[in-house]
Amino acid sequence: MAVEQPLASPAPPPGDQTRIHNIGYRNYDGPRLGRAYARRSLYSQSLRGAYGLGRSVKSKVLPMLLFVVMCVPAAIMVAVAVATKAKDLPVEYTRYAIIMQGVISLYVASQAPQSVSRDLRFKTVPLYFSRPIETADYVRAKYAALASAMFVLTAAPLLVLYIGALLAKLDFADQSKGFAEGLVSVALLSLLFAGIGLVIAAVTPRRGFGIAAVIAVLIISYGAVSTLQAIADAQNNTAAIPWIGLFSPVTLIDGVQTAFLGATSSAPGAVGPGSGQGVVYVLVVLGLIAAAYGLLLRRYKKVGL
Amino acid sequence: MYDPTVARLTYRALLGRRRALILGALPLLLIVIAVVVRGLTGADDQTAVNVLGGFALATMVPIIGVIAGTGAIGPEIDDGSVVYLLSKPLKRPTIIFTKLIVAIAVTMVFSAVPTMIAGLILNGNGQRIAVAYTVAALVASIAYAALFLLLGTVSRHAVVFGLVYALVWEALFGSLVPGARTLSIQQWALAVAHRVAGGDLVTSDVSLTTATVLLVAVTVLATWYAGQKLRSLTLAGEE
Numbered sequence: 001m002a003v004e005q006p007l008a009s010p011a012p013p014p015g016d017q018t019r020i021h022n023i024g025y026r027n028y029d030g031p032r033l034g035r036a037y038a039r040r041s042l043y044s045q046s047l048r049g050a051y052g053l054g055r056s057v058k059s060k061v062l063p064m065l066l067f068v069v070m071c072v073p074a075a076i077m078v079a080v081a082v083a084t085k086a087k088d089l090p091v092e093y094t095r096y097a098i099i100m101q102g103v104i105s106l107y108v109a110s111q112a113p114q115s116v117s118r119d120l121r122f123k124t125v126p127l128y129f130s131r132p133i134e135t136a137d138y139v140r141a142k143y144a145a146l147a148s149a150m151f152v153l154t155a156a157p158l159l160v161l162y163i164g165a166l167l168a169k170l171d172f173a174d175q176s177k178g179f180a181e182g183l184v185s186v187a188l189l190s191l192l193f194a195g196i197g198l199v200i201a202a203v204t205p206r207r208g209f210g211i212a213a214v215i216a217v218l219i220i221s222y223g224a225v226s227t228l229q230a231i232a233d234a235q236n237n238t239a240a241i242p243w244i245g246l247f248s249p250v251t252l253i254d255g256v257q258t259a260f261l262g263a264t265s266s267a268p269g270a271v272g273p274g275s276g277q278g279v280v281y282v283l284v285v286l287g288l289i290a291a292a293y294g295l296l297l298r299r300y301k302k303v304g305l
Numbered sequence: 306m307y308d309p310t311v312a313r314l315t316y317r318a319l320l321g322r323r324r325a326l327i328l329g330a331l332p333l334l335l336i337v338i339a340v341v342v343r344g345l346t347g348a349d350d351q352t353a354v355n356v357l358g359g360f361a362l363a364t365m366v367p368i369i370g371v372i373a374g375t376g377a378i379g380p381e382i383d384d385g386s387v388v389y390l391l392s393k394p395l396k397r398p399t400i401i402f403t404k405l406i407v408a409i410a411v412t413m414v415f416s417a418v419p420t421m422i423a424g425l426i427l428n429g430n431g432q433r434i435a436v437a438y439t440v441a442a443l444v445a446s447i448a449y450a451a452l453f454l455l456l457g458t459v460s461r462h463a464v465v466f467g468l469v470y471a472l473v474w475e476a477l478f479g480s481l482v483p484g485a486r487t488l489s490i491q492q493w494a495l496a497v498a499h500r501v502a503g504g505d506l507v508t509s510d511v512s513l514t515t516a517t518v519l520l521v522a523v524t525v526l527a528t529w530y531a532g533q534k535l536r537s538l539t540l541a542g543e544e
Contacts, residue, residue, distance in 0.1 A: 062465060102472050110465050208379050208464040212372050213327055215468050220331060223364040224338055227356055235346055 039137045042128070046145030050111045051152075059114070066107045067153055070100055074157035078164025089165055089175075093182025094263035096161065097154050097189055101250045104193065105218040107153055108146070112197030113210035115146055121205040125303050139296045146198060150190035158182045181261040189253045192285055193218070195292025196249060202299045221248035226268070233268035242273040246284055255281040308395060308403045315377050315407040328372060328411070331365050332419030339423035350434060353427035354506045357420060357438040363491060366416045366445050367471030373415070374453025375463040377408040382538070383461065391538070398532035405454055405528055412446035437502035445494035448520050452490070455527040458534040486510040493520050 045054070051067070052060030077090050097104060119125050128138055162179040166172065197214050204210040225248040232240045245251035245267055257263040259278025264270055273281055320328070338356060346352050378401075381387040390400060420442045424435025452470075456463040478485040479492070486492045487510065495509035496516035509516070 062462065102477055106465065106468060106472070109468070110462075206380060206383075208375060208383065209324065209372075211464045211468070212368070215472075216327060216331065216368055219472060220334065220364060220368065223360050224334060227360045228338065228341065230355060230359075231342055231346060231352055234352070237345070 035132045035134075035137065038131050038133045039141050042133065042138065042141040043145050046115055046142055047148050050115060050146060050149035062110055063107065066103055066110075067156070069103050070153055071157045071160055073100070074160040075164075078161060078168070081164065081170075082168045086168075088170065089161055091161075092263060093158050093161060093178045094185050094257045094261055095266065096157055096182070097186050098250060098254055098266050100157070101222070102219075104150070104154060104189070105215060108150060108193045108197040109211045109214035109218070111149065112146060112194070112201040112214055113204070113207045115142055116198060116201050117205055117207050117210050120202065120303060121207070125300070135300045136297060139293065139300055143194060143198060143293060143296065146194040147190045150194050151187055154186035154190060155183060158186065178262075181257070181263070185253060185257040185261050185263070188256060188285060189249075191289050192249055192253065195289050195296075199292045199295050199299075202296060218249060222250050224248070225251050230268045233271070238269060238271045241267050241269065241271045242277050245273070246281065249288075252281060252285050252288075256285055306399055306402050307406060308399055311390065311395070311400055311403040312407050314390075315404050316411075318380065319373060319376050319407065319411050324372070324376065328369060328415050331369060332415055335361055335365055335419050335423050336426065339426040343426055348428040348431065350428055350432055350506055353424060353431070353434050356427060357424055357434065358495075358507070361416070361420045361423060362438060362441055362445065362494065363476065366412070366420075366442050366494075367449060367475065367491070368468075369416045370412050370446065370449030371453050371464060371467040371471060373408045373411040374450045375457040375467055377404040377411075377450075377454055377457065379457040379461075379463050382458070387538070391535070397535040398529075401454070401458075401528060401532040401535055405451055405531075408450040408454055409447050412450050413443055416446055417442040432504050432506060433502050434506060437498040437507050440501045441494040441498035441507075444497050444520060445490055448490045448493065448524050451524040451527040451531075455531040455534070458531045458538070483510065487515070488519075490520075490523070492516070 048054050051063045074096065080086070081089050091099065119128070125138075129135070133141075158179060162175060165175045196217060200214045200217060201210045204213055225244055228244050229241050229251075232238070232244060242255060245255050251267065254263070254266050255273045256278065258265040258272030259275055259281060263272075265272030318324075338360065342352060342356055378387070381390065391397070417439050421435055421439040424430060424438055428434060430436060449471075453463065453467045456467050460466055474485060475489045475491050479489050492509050492511045493516035495507060496511045496513050497520075498507045499509045500513050501507075511519075
């Protein structure tokens with residue numbers, strides 16, 4: 001832009017006709033908010049965007065609808081438990097996300113491409129890096145935003161169940177323990193699903209295709225794994241069931257919470273991993289989350305230029 | 306009604322680059338599963354029905370239908386390049402019909418053929434199970450392609466709505482609410498498969514007559530309405 005001249009510029013030497021006019025541009029001398037602020041803004045904007053806040057009405061419809069679909073069954077269960085004066089909730093806290101996995105998959109499939117694909121497709125990624133943020137900041141902000149959005153989606157129905165359980169005067173200690181275990185489980189699930197969704201979305205700039213790819217990975221892997229588990233169960237080959245469960249995200253989370261968070265496995269025959277296999281499950285989950293983060297960093301090192 | 310140039314362009318859009326990879330990965334997975342299951346359990350009719358019905362027809366065919374059906378027209382509308390196609394002296398229903406043929410062909414090739422192969426691996430077409438599910442996949446391909454092609458012209462979020470139908474309506478509601486099964490392409494296809502297989506292994510909640518009528522009605526109406534939608538298409542910017 002225009003070269004700044006100090007206001008009190010010395011008079012040009014006589015005879016020299018060239019002169020730079022001061023046309024009044026001023027330097028920015030306000031506070032510079034820096035890298036952490038930019039990262040926080042990117043995080044909060046992405047988190048709001050994941051629920052369509054600050055975007056068009058049309059893009060609010062789907063995430064809000066999925067959020068309602070997640071919470072309504074919990075409300076119904078609470079209503080039934082209160083009305084029938086049941087001793088316990090009809091479903092465990094840890095089981096809820098496994099039952100609603102289709103909705104969760106649809107949410108991550110629709111919002112992960114929304115979060116990263118458009119930046120790639122319209123080549124706006126370099127603009128982010130013209131601000132004082134680094135590749136790692138962008139990846140961390142986007143990952144954290146999607147994981148938080150997923151956590152809100154999966155933890156809200158648990159909160160509904162918990163409040164309902166307390167209103168129905170169920171055992172406080174028992175319910176609190178179940179609720180805490182459920183929260184740990186959905187936190188892991190949010191990180192895992194968000195990582196998988198973002199990695200796939202980051203390599204497919206086309207939105208529609210990204211959605212299909214994420215769904216295909218989540219649903220197809222679950223379909224394949226549960227088919228194989230059902231067959232292993234029918235063959236009385238119960239030892240193989242937990243090992244097969246390592247190959248799809250949902251059964252991974254199911255295995256971790258069966259081994260360590262007091263859940264009953266949703267695998268056929270309710271055969272879950274023991275503590276030894278549980279450690280393998282946890283390692284695989286953490287490995288996948290770390291791998292997703294690493295792959296995202298690598299991807300943005302390349303496209304951020 | 307059929308325009309070879311439009312067909313060639315659609316084939317290239319559907320199978321170009323990475324799309325062919327993901328479309329090919331699903332059938333490959335089915336065949337791998339079939340081989341593994343055969344190795345684990347040997348030939349067993351009930352197992353074959355579980356794999357083909359639970360995985361191939363319930364999961365794979367709808368997802369391939371969504372990718373092929375919406376992929377045949379969705380991206381073009383999305384990036385606006387459809388105006389170059391619409392400005393050619395072609396009838397809009399011709400464009401839709403051609404794209405439908407291509408979408409059906411792609412869905413059939415990537416779903417029915419691997420279903421056949423997987424069925425043969427699983428139990429060597431015992432009790433005509435492989436053939437029955439192949440016919441079901443063929444029939445379902447037509448209806449899914451037509452339905453999802455229509456979605457592609459109606460909405461910019463066609464893939465999501467297609468998946469909601471395939472996964473939430475057919476899988477979730479279908480298992481909870483019996484009435485939802487009457488309005489499920491999967492059940493209509495199973496009705497046809499039931500007729501082909503003959504035995505009690507392949508069952509459907511819908512009678513063959515109802516299924517046939519609904520299949521034809523959905524395919525024809527969806528194609529007709531997609532043609533109408535394309536006649537009055539308005540291009541909107543990115544949201």
